[in-house]
Amino acid sequence: MVNQDPIVYLNGEFLPLSQAKVSVLDRGFLFGDGVYEVIPVYGGRPLRLAEHLERLGKSLSDIRMEPPLAAEEWAAIFNSLIQGGHDQQIYLQVTRGVGTRRDHAFPPGIAPTVFAMCTPIAPIPAAGVKAITVQDIRWQWCHIKAITLLANVLQRQQAVEAGCAEAIMVRDGYAIEGAASNLFAVVEGVLLTPPKGTDILPGITRDLVVEIAQANAIPLQERKISLAELNQAEEVWMTSSTREVLPIVELDGRKVGNGEPGPVWVRMNALYQRRKELLRKGL
Numbered sequence: 001m002v003n004q005d006p007i008v009y010l011n012g013e014f015l016p017l018s019q020a021k022v023s024v025l026d027r028g029f030l031f032g033d034g035v036y037e038v039i040p041v042y043g044g045r046p047l048r049l050a051e052h053l054e055r056l057g058k059s060l061s062d063i064r065m066e067p068p069l070a071a072e073e074w075a076a077i078f079n080s081l082i083q084g085g086h087d088q089q090i091y092l093q094v095t096r097g098v099g100t101r102r103d104h105a106f107p108p109g110i111a112p113t114v115f116a117m118c119t120p121i122a123p124i125p126a127a128g129v130k131a132i133t134v135q136d137i138r139w140q141w142c143h144i145k146a147i148t149l150l151a152n153v154l155q156r157q158q159a160v161e162a163g164c165a166e167a168i169m170v171r172d173g174y175a176i177e178g179a180a181s182n183l184f185a186v187v188e189g190v191l192l193t194p195p196k197g198t199d200i201l202p203g204i205t206r207d208l209v210v211e212i213a214q215a216n217a218i219p220l221q222e223r224k225i226s227l228a229e230l231n232q233a234e235e236v237w238m239t240s241s242t243r244e245v246l247p248i249v250e251l252d253g254r255k256v257g258n259g260e261p262g263p264v265w266v267r268m269n270a271l272y273q274r275r276k277e278l279l280r281k282g283l
C-alpha cells in the first residue's frame, strides 16, 4: 500500500506531506527559480548518490546559489525518508527562497527553500513505449536541472495526448533528448547518444549506460543523431532515473526495428538490472 501522507523534509523539519507548506512568495512558485534532482533507490540504497549530488552542486552554481547542505547532510535526510526495500525515488528541490515582494532580481540575504520526499517508482513497461518527435522549444541552458519545466511539461503532455510516453526533442535537425529523459539509438549496429553540452541534461543514467557499454565492448559513439538517422534506427531508447533504460518501439506512428525491444537493449537491460541487484545487495 502506498502511504498517501508520507513524511517529507522541508527546511530542517520532517513532517507529513499534507502539512508541508511553502509561502506564495517563494521564488520557486513565482519564477521557477530553483533546481532539483531525482535519485532512484534500490534496496534502500540511492543509486549514484555522489554523482547526483555533484550535478546538484553544478546546477546550484550555474544559477548562482550556494549549496544549502553538505553531502553527508543530504545523505542523512535521505536515510530518514527511505522506507523499506522497494524501488523508490528521492525528489529534492532547492529554490532561491522567499522574498518580501515579487521582484525578478535576487533579494539579498534570503535563505533557500529546501524540500525532499521519497515516493515509489512506477513499474517499467518491459514491452517498450511509444514516442513522438517534437520541436525543441526550450531555452539554451538545458544542462541545468532547473525546476522551470514549462516547455518539457507541454511537450510531455503532447506525447500523452498522442497516446505516447515521451516526446523526443529535435533541434536544428538533430534529436537531442526526451522531455524528461536522455536518448540512445542503435544505428548500423553502433549505440549512439548525443554528446553532453548545454543543450541536454547530463543524465546520470546516460553516464551509467555509456560506462556499461564501454565496459562490455558494446560499440558506442557519443555524437549527434540526425532526425533521418533516428527514423532509420534499429533501436531507440530513452534513459532516466525513474524509467531506467526503456525501449521506444514506435516513433511517430512507425515501428522502430520490428516494433519490439531490440537485441542491444536486451543485453544492456540485463547489465543494468545486474547493477541494480548489486546495489540491493550492498555490493
Ligand code: PDD
Residues within 6 Å of the ligand: 038, 152, 177, 178, 179, 180, 181, 182, 200, 201, 202, 203, 204, 205, 206, 239, 240, 241, 242
Ligand atoms: N528527469 N533529460 C531531461 C530533460 C530530464 O528531465 C531527465 C530526468 C533526464 C535523465 O536524467 P537522469 O538519468 O539523471 O534521471 C534527461 C527526471 C527523472 C524528472 O524530471 O523527473
